[in-house]
Amino acid sequence: MALQLRVYVPPHPLIKHWLAVARDISTPPALFRSAMTELGRWLTYEAIRDWLPTVETTVETPLSPCAATFVNPEVPVVVVPILRAGLALLDGAQALLPLASIYHLGFVRDETTLEASCYLNKLPEVFPPETHVLISEPMLATGGTIMSTMAELTRRGIDPAFTRIISVVTAPPALQKLSTAYPSLTIYAAAIDEGTNSHGFIVPGLGDAGDRTFGT
Numbered sequence: 212m213a214l215q216l217r218v219y220v221p222p223h224p225l226i227k228h229w230l231a232v233a234r235d236i237s238t239p240p241a242l243f244r245s246a247m248t249e250l251g252r253w254l255t256y257e258a259i260r261d262w263l264p265t266v267e268t269t270v271e272t273p274l275s276p277c278a279a280t281f282v283n284p285e286v287p288v289v290v291v292p293i294l295r296a297g298l299a300l301l302d303g304a305q306a307l308l309p310l311a312s313i314y315h316l317g318f319v320r321d322e323t324t325l326e327a328s329c330y331l332n333k334l335p336e337v338f339p340p341e342t343h344v345l346i347s348e349p350m351l352a353t354g355g356t357i358m359s360t361m362a363e364l365t366r367r368g369i370d371p372a373f374t375r376i377i378s379v380v381t382a383p384p385a386l387q388k389l390s391t392a393y394p395s396l397t398i399y400a401a402a403i404d405e406g407t408n409s410h411g412f413i414v415p416g417l418g419d420a421g422d423r424t425f426g427t
Contacts, residue, residue: 214394214395215390215394216386216389216390216393216394216396216397216398217396217397217398218381218386218397218398218400218403219257219397219398219399219400220400220401220402220403221253221254221257221399221401223253223257225249225253226250226253226254226257226401227401229246229247229249229250229253229401230246230250230379230380230401230402232245232246233246233247233250233379233417233423234415234416234417236418238423240423240424240425240426243423243424244299244424247299247300247303247349247379247420247424248299248300248302248303249303250300250303250379250401251299251300251301251302251303251304251347251377252303252304252306252307253303254300254303254304254377254378254379254399254400254401255300255303255304255307255308255345255377255399256307257399258345258375258377258397258399259307259308259345259375262343262375262397263282263283263288263343264282264283264286264341264343265280265281265282265283266280266281266282266283267279267280268280268281284310286341286342286343287312287338287339287341287342287343288308288310288311288312288342288343288345289311289312289313289314289338289342289343289344289345290304290305290308290311290312290313290314290344290345290346290347291313291314291315291316291334291344291345291346291347291360291364292313292315292316292346292347292348293316293317293318293346293347293348293356293357293360294315294316294317294318294331295317295421295424295425296348296349296350296419296420296421296424297346297347297348297349298347298424299349299420299421299424300347300348300349300377300379301313301347304345304347304377308345311345314333314334314335315331315333316329316331316332316333316334316360316363317329317330317331317332318330318356318359318360320355320356320411322410322411326355327355327356327359329359329363332363334363334364334367335367336367337367337368338364338367338368338369339368340368341370341373342368342369342373343373343374343375344364344369344373344374344375345374345375345376345377346360346364346374346375346376346377347377348360348376348377348378349378349379349380349417349420350378350379350380350381350413350416350417350420351376351378351380351381351382351385351386351389351398351400352381352382352384352385352407352411352412352413352416353382353384353385353407353411354384354385354386354387354388354389357376357385357388357389358385358388358389358392361374361389361392361393361396365393370395371393371395371396372395372396374393374396374397375397375398375399376396376397376398376399377398377399377400378398378399378400378401379400379401379402379417379420380400380401380402380403380404380413380416380417381398381400381402381403381404381413382403382404382405382406382407382413382414382416383403383405383406384406384407386398386403404416
């Protein structure tokens with residue numbers, strides 16, 4: 212059976228609540244940052260539910276031996292925030308994955324051509340086998356930035372099947388591109404919106420996540 216891109220929109224009430232806060236044009240930057248942190252936390256919680264590698268063992272309780280499950284420390288876990296907006300989700304994600312390595316990628320989009328260009332790449336030349344990657348990217352709009360990110364990761368040995376993306380709002384153009392190129396990928400999003408406008412912004416969306424996070 213052919214692989215197919217999986218996009219999950221968790222029906223969690225806190226995800227819905229913080230999405231509404233983030234969408235609201237009247238939300239000030241400080242509260243917007245809090246909303247993004249919480250969305251990063253809850254989307255990561257959902258994304259790692261059946262993703263983190265585990266090992267089965269036995270521990271001694273004060274009364275008797277007991278079967279136990281631990282996260283496998285030998286499998287590398289990596290978080291890749293896409294600058295700059297991806298930093299807004301990082302605190303929430305890192306709270307749940309405190310031992311994960313953080314590798315930054317920075318992209319800027321030409322507002323005329325909507326093409327993304329990389330200005331910062333802190334990825335290693337090669338990742339260890341079976342490295343699990345969580346990408347934080349609040350907006351999956353036209354797909355240019357996330358496609359460039361996936362190209363950089365796969366070039367360095369990352370398997371899309373071990374990759375999760377957390378995103379606040381997504382749109383069909385990006386999802387269609389990812390589905391064609393990386394069908395084994397899995398995305399966790401707070402919403403799938405109707406589309407993008409002529410400027411490449413998601414509609415209804417939440418505006419420019421980077422500008423609203425950093426008050427610029």
